[in-house]
Amino acid sequence: MNTAENIAENIEDTNMHKIIPFPSPLRIHEDKTLRNNSPVGYRIFKDKLFKCLVIILSILSFLPLLLVLFHITKNGISVINWGFLTELPLPIGEKGGGVFNSIIGSLILIILSSIISIPLGISAGIYLAEKNKGRIANIINLCIVVLQGTPSIVIGIITYIWVVAPLGGFSALSGGIALSIMMLPVIIKSTEETLKLIPYHLKEASLALGVPYYKTILKVILPTGLSGILTGILLSVARITGETAPLLFTAFGNQFLNYNILKPIDSLPYRIFYYAMSPYPEWHTFAWGASFILVMIVLSFNLIARGISAKWKVQF
Amino acid sequence: MTKTDKSERRFTNIIFISGLSIIVLLLAIFSTLLIASIPSIKTFGIGFFISKHWDPSLEKFGALPFLYGTLITSIIALFISIPFSISISIFLGEFFREGFISNFLRSSTEVLAGIPSVIYGLWGLFLLMPITRFIQTSLGTTPYGVGIFTASLILAIMIIPFSASIGREVISLIPADLKEAAYSLGATRFEVIKNIIIPYARSGIIAGILLAFGRAIGETMAVTMLIGNSNFLPKSIFSPANTMASVIANEFAESTGITASSLIYIGLVLFLVTMFVNIAGTYIIKKISLEASKEVT
Structure with missing residues (x-):
């Protein structure tokens, strides 16, 4: 339960009292220029930024894995034919042969x-x-x-x-x-x-x-x-x-x-x-x-x- | 004694013996490694890990270059992989817990984690090596292409799925009421992740990193193909080196006598280090899941 108390303190630190409980649409419209500077706006911005970062990093880390599959398919499929599957390896210099x-x-x-x-x-x-x-x-x-x-x-x-x-x-x-x-x-x-x-x-x-x-x-x-x-x-x-x-x-x-x-x-x-x-x-x-x-x-x-x-x- | 009783006893004995044989197997592995490395332990002792000369023709052996190579490649690989694996675990454990994207990504990571390491090595040889070479020529160093940097890159790619899946499991174990309490206080998702999820899952994430480290130091084929196989102490991050696993892979088949014994000595150290890392990592994770199951009930 310590963690829950911590977060309450943290939120107080970031000027909780400035949050407007029920903002009217008009009010939001008025504040639009100020909102990015206000603490709540900043917190929401940070939240969005973090989400983007996580998604970008996750996609980036899938990239090499997909690249491995892609290159193996691209370079491998052209080599595969019946001979490759049913013949024995030949010495270097001779055409053909396989990995039977x-x-x-x-x-x-x-x-x-x-x-x-x-x-x-x-x-x-x-x-x-x-x-x-x-x-x-x-x-x-x-x-x-x-x-x-x-x-x-x-x-x-x-x-x-x-x-x-x-x-x-x-x-x-x-x-x-x-x-x-x-x-x-x-x-x-x-x-x-x-x-x-x-x-x-x-x-x-x-x-x-x-x-x-x-x-x-x-x-x-x-x-x-x-x-x-x-x-x-x-x-x-x-x-x-x-x-x-x-x-x-x-x-x-x-x-x-x-x-x-x-x-x-x-x-x-x-x-x-x-x-x-x-x-x-x-x-x-x-x-x-x-x-x-x-x-x-x-x-x-x-x-x-x-x-x-x-x-x-x-x-x- | 009836016939059934006999079969009963035979069955119990068989399963007991096969259970016991696992313990015997592990003890036999350890003692075989120990006995086979005794000639080298006697000759070189602890100085084996301080001396940096590995010379089979003079029969002088020191494992410092390999120890250093293993540590440096694994640590660089960990540092590269940590931000990625933590973000995947948050992505799958918090942002997209259920649904199509999550299922697809989760099963594809698991399937891709099954790609053999020799294939990662082949891929690295023809795609990472030119990249490293390009970096080296633009930096003005000798363009080896293979070396510590390339090996670390491939290791990082290989351990990301592994540590990410552990991280995801640990993050999804966090009790929902903690998170909900924070949300009800008006916290944003980022604040929940920063103040609740990361502190709560810290030990599990560390265990995941530890297990990934164990994987990285034992990884053989991809590293052997990309590290450049040099038995000297590496000078820079781009220079060719050798890890403990790769030197065994390269030299064991042709070695005899004291050379073989020294290589087995390296193998023994590798075995003990991975044993320690795995037991510690598994112990931490088991403790976390026990605590989590207690809090639910």
Whole structure:
């Protein structure tokens, strides 16, 4: 309540007594030349000025974001054709070629990381939703916060030490593991939050019918919250599809088509990085094309996730 | 023990173990980083952060240039982004709380925040770099194009949606009766924002800035592409430099022995700093939302 008193004082400071309670239209007309100099007019002017400033700054900050989209569409769409989507990269100097290996590689990496992180993430989410009062749950929550904020490059180092060094080389598997560590916190959080929203009487009704606890969770609670969990999974996939840093020293990149998960594999973000840092203008246009594909994939994951959560929202 | 009881126990064990595995994962990350960086910690000790020579051929390592590069890019990025992110949070949290504009802008910020950082890097490489080069030629300095200034610009663009969404949430948590009391006393909207909203939301806005800072220091790809990768202490705001994340991205794949260990040492510091920043930011925000929920009831 302190703040309310403060404002009362402030308003008194700015000559509150000069405000005319019910000004007649005539009076306003008379004062028109004076109004800008009067305190009330000044205050209103300041208010308007501030509103303009906020709107201008907000629009300005949207500008670069829209510019990014615009340039990617403008420079990318001209590169895209059937060959770009279905051919392998060619050495510099030869015309044509595409990023087929990177698209397949990204797909394999997404599947690998989903296989690892979805079961673990959902069951950890169930644990947090069911036992959210205990000390262990608090520690897990803290760990999730830390894990979510861990820089992706650190996860790359970790996976290098854990997987790449023992296996003796870069591999798709290590890339998948690195990405699955990045997916985990998002899946756990969304599962937990969805399951917490489900009303308790649903669970009670099931238990009252004599259904065992684990069946209640698996057959009643989990299907009810499916849309929220699915949204979380899609958002986490959208997040990792564009990740480059953890792949630099795990999946590494590969000029050729590769289905073997123990060999290095290409991915769209890595290819963009590789092409963008190269000195050849032809490869720069390829980078724009690959960026366009990547942005389309990421945005469509995001939009599908939004669509799911809007259409099948848990409502009671 | 019946069959159901067994399944019951198995289910409880499975969810408990997967919950526990998150803690184990984090502890394993920390201890792996610590163990792998021990050779470097033993050789260089605390002097690692004071020495400014990074020379893999002589095996002399000091992380001061990278520490400095990280701090300076993140701080400049924060200063650029703060006015913008606060005005977006006021715009969405106070002026246009509901309706088409608000929904459209809110979802577009969230979607645009999902654009991968490598794409921001590509964009910066071909659009921000010429701008910086133009500024540098008009100032009469060497037109590198890449450097601290360009990296800070791209970082600022990348963290605006993030801190703005936190700011918006905090501002919309402010109890309506406080604002209404001020309006009933005849305050204008600007005065309400200045005297009620900003003081009330101050800690939340600071938490948002803190979390954005955590993002900025860990950001790798866009910065790696735009900072110019120089292992020397930067002389001016336009000179090329390296951040902690970008030096790891550039050198880790080819490094062995003490070089790798030193890079992991940098990674450990990065991990600890972001950990601290994230825990502090999340703690503040949680406290605010708890207080807000108490005042409603």
